[in-house]
Amino acid sequence: MFFPSEPFRIKVVEPIRRTTREEREHLIRESGNNVFNLPAEAIYVDLLTDSGTSAMSDNQWAGMMLGDESYAGSKNYYHFEDTVHDIFGFKHIIPTHQGRVAENLLFSTILKEGMVIPNNIHFDTTRANVEYNGGEALDLVIDEAYDPHLDHPFKGNMDLQKLQATIEEYGVERIPLVIMTITNNSGGGQPVSMENIRATRALLNRYGIPLFFDACRFAENCYFIKEREPGYQGKSIKEIAREMFAYGDGCTMSAKKDGLVNIGGFIGLNDDGLSEKITTRLILIEGFPTYGGLAGRDLEAIARGLQEVLNEDYLHFRISQVRHLGKMLDDEGIPILKPVGGHAVYLNAREFLPHIPQAQFPAQALTVALYREAGIRAVEIGSLMFGHKDPLTGREVYPELELVRLAIPRRVYTTMHMVYVAESIINLYRQRNDIRGLKLTYEAPVLRHFTARLETVETSLENA
Ligand code: F0G
Numbered sequence: 001m002f003f004p005s006e007p008f009r010i011k012v013v014e015p016i017r018r019t020t021r022e023e024r025e026h027l028i029r030e031s032g033n034n035v036f037n038l039p040a041e042a043i044y045v046d047l048l049t050d051s052g053t054s055a056m057s058d059n060q061w062a063g064m065m066l067g068d069e070s071y072a073g074s075k076n077y078y079h080f081e082d083t084v085h086d087i088f089g090f091k092h093i094i095p096t097h098q099g100r101v102a103e104n105l106l107f108s109t110i111l112k113e114g115m116v117i118p119n120n121i122h123f124d125t126t127r128a129n130v131e132y133n134g135g136e137a138l139d140l141v142i143d144e145a146y147d148p149h150l151d152h153p154f155k156g157n158m159d160l161q162k163l164q165a166t167i168e169e170y171g172v173e174r175i176p177l178v179i180m181t182i183t184n185n186s187g188g189g190q191p192v193s194m195e196n197i198r199a200t201r202a203l204l205n206r207y208g209i210p211l212f213f214d215a216c217r218f219a220e221n222c223y224f225i226k227e228r229e230p231g232y233q234g235k236s237i238k239e240i241a242r243e244m245f246a247y248g249d250g251c252t253m254s255a256k257k258d259g260l261v262n263i264g265g266f267i268g269l270n271d272d273g274l275s276e277k278i279t280t281r282l283i284l285i286e287g288f289p290t291y292g293g294l295a296g297r298d299l300e301a302i303a304r305g306l307q308e309v310l311n312e313d314y315l316h317f318r319i320s321q322v323r324h325l326g327k328m329l330d331d332e333g334i335p336i337l338k339p340v341g342g343h344a345v346y347l348n349a350r351e352f353l354p355h356i357p358q359a360q361f362p363a364q365a366l367t368v369a370l371y372r373e374a375g376i377r378a379v380e381i382g383s384l385m386f387g388h389k390d391p392l393t394g395r396e397v398y399p400e401l402e403l404v405r406l407a408i409p410r411r412v413y414t415t416m417h418m419v420y421v422a423e424s425i426i427n428l429y430r431q432r433n434d435i436r437g438l439k440l441t442y443e444a445p446v447l448r449h450f451t452a453r454l455e456t457v458e459t460s461l462e463n464a
Helices: 021-030 058-064 075-088 099-110 124-132 160-170 194-207 218-228 237-246 272-285 296-308 312-331 362-374 415-430
Strands: 092-096 116-119 136-139 178-181 211-214 250-254 265-269 344-348 379-381 403-407 438-442 453-456
Touching: 021 362, 058 296, 075 092, 075 237, 075 265, 075 296, 092 099, 092 272, 099 124, 099 211, 099 250, 099 265, 099 272, 116 160, 124 136, 160 194, 178 194, 194 211, 194 237, 218 237, 218 312, 265 272, 312 344, 312 415, 362 379, 362 403, 362 415, 362 438
Parallel strands: 116 136, 116 178, 178 211, 211 250
Antiparallel strands: 092 265, 250 265, 344 403, 379 403, 438 453
């Protein structure tokens, strides 16, 4: 396998600083062993998220200078609307300042108490917006998605039997729409096949239920379809995207991912009445319908980013860079979630640190060790993020998987940075028996992982 080489050259550089081990020891202790509390300046390679962290192109920056900041009818809005319409095809395009606002506007408009929203797997903000508005968020992905060792080309697929059973159980009137998250972030950035999207649409047609996409990483999903699904090798990414969205009635989008920008999002939909209701709410909380919480220059950057993300040289590099990082780790026996998804490599912390029980947050311990050893920031997706007390028994409930996500920002780090990340993790794996578990000293009542503070457990058996 060739090292993926960058389909761009560097015109502007942003210096990043190497810290000493002593500095990092001090900073991570000060942060309460929580990488969300670290100053970003003290991080060498930041893999906390691929969201809003992309590098924009010279073409996008040039577009920023053409920002038309008129309150209503900015020319950038028309460019944005035309571009989104051209790729996604939906009749109404409503700009928002990021993805979760699009979710909030949609669910606060359509949900009533007792309704359910099926999805392959809801992302955290989607789930929270559904639940906050009185709905129940159901994850109906295929069972294969939960086996970290199983290689399956489309692990993000919806389980159609589960979906049909859900519709029969709850009834059509309690399901205002079904969502398909492409790629499926919470399941490891795994794609959904066109066949599965088509079959989901056909099933929903029988009941008259609309299909929406959570489209953040749509271009990466299209690239996987082109690469893996028979019949798509000769099609362009745009053709694949258009076919895919033609099976839907609408979407929510965080442009902070495949929009290749640092802020922005939108809702796309065909229903005139729903669009009108959402637009009324938009004016209340985001802004006038031709800017929706964004500056004109941001809309221009999104319009240009959405065209660039369809470029196959770009997508080939993007997907290969992430996959190559996974391969470097896998070749050395580092336990990772397979297959490697579109935007991130996930370390399997239970297998990396089998001596640390789930009660001592193995994935968080690994995240902290990775910063301490190498100045790399990843994010824990394990018992710190998802563990909770059962309201009935009062006992701690742990998630199935303990993962550490290494999310790769788009066009930001070179392949040499990825080699650095791989070597650091391989090095850490050799010293894994020295890594100790953690215990909480502070936790907030909800979304505790953002603000939690923890300390090292002195012996691995303490509190086990
Ligand atoms: N849907 C998915 C699938 C996402 O991954 C995200 C954000 C959102 C919706 C919300 O979009 O941040 O613009 O409000 N994911 C980021 C991440 C935060 O790190 O995975 P937003």
